[in-house]
Amino acid sequence: xxxxxxxxINQPLTAIANYLEATRAMIGxxxxxxxxxxxxxxxxxxxxxxxxxxxxxxxxxxxxxGDTGFRDERLDLLVEEATSLGLLGAHEAGITVTxxxxxxxxxxLVDRIQIQQVLVNLIRNAIQSMACSPAKVLTITTAPExxxxxxITVADTGTxxxxxxxxxxxxAFATTKEDGMxxxxxxxxxxxxxxGGRIWAEGVASGGTAFHFTVPLAALPEGETHD
Numbered sequence: 001x002x003x004x005x006x007x008x009i010n011q012p013l014t015a016i017a018n019y020l021e022a023t024r025a026m027i028g029x030x031x032x033x034x035x036x037x038x039x040x041x042x043x044x045x046x047x048x049x050x051x052x053x054x055x056x057x058x059x060x061x062x063x064x065x066g067d068t069g070f071r072d073e074r075l076d077l078l079v080e081e082a083t084s085l086g087l088l089g090a091h092e093a094g095i096t097v098t099x100x101x102x103x104x105x106x107x108x109l110v111d112r113i114q115i116q117q118v119l120v121n122l123i124r125n126a127i128q129s130m131a132c133s134p135a136k137v138l139t140i141t142t143a144p145e146x147x148x149x150x151x152i153t154v155a156d157t158g159t160x161x162x163x164x165x166x167x168x169x170x171x172a173f174a175t176t177k178e179d180g181m182x183x184x185x186x187x188x189x190x191x192x193x194x195x196g197g198r199i200w201a202e203g204v205a206s207g208g209t210a211f212h213f214t215v216p217l218a219a220l221p222e223g224e225t226h227d
Contacts (some may be wrong), residue, residue, distance in 0.1 A: 010057060017053065020049060021042075021046050069114075071110070073109075074104055075102055075108050076101050076103065078115060078116060079099075079119065079152070083140060087127075087138075090138065095127060095136040095138050097139075099140050106150065107218035108216060110195060115215060118191050118199075119140075119152065122188070125185075135157045140154055146214075148217050149214045150214065155211070156208045156210075158209060160203055160207055160208055170185050170186055170188070188213070197216065
């Protein structure tokens, strides 16, 4: 199903990007401030359409067992790029963001696009869960989980998730949203497990939910060990 969806979705995404780029070319360079803003918005929209297409193609590669683009990546940069996308509009929504991320010398072996998509999905879910909460605090942390693995956590102060629902959150078509398809967290699980990691959710004592997932550390040169 995932492979079929990826194939079908990629075609309209490509068409969207082409239309956006054509419209941007029609505007050209203008001294009109409004047209300049429109041109910038079109550039950003086209870039995100292409990014979405890349995500879909990588997902299909995971399912089909093809080249998935695993590389050694700096964990802090990976998290920074993902949060810059996921937190769009968070400040305007009154959300306070706390980041506790391992320093730049921590390297992980991941498909950067796919792991960033997991992070963006979890961040957007957290933001939505806090829409009606009096306290709106989003916390993103990284820490060693076990030998050879790093844990990434996205915690919120939202309404929380019932224990029974939490147990099946990562199943396809399971959702807590009225208009949700229930595929986001299922795809996240597919991605994380393809990296040899695991993903789970826990209730937070003060209210809200913490989502955790693990990724493998990059191999160190011979003779060195992970602290």
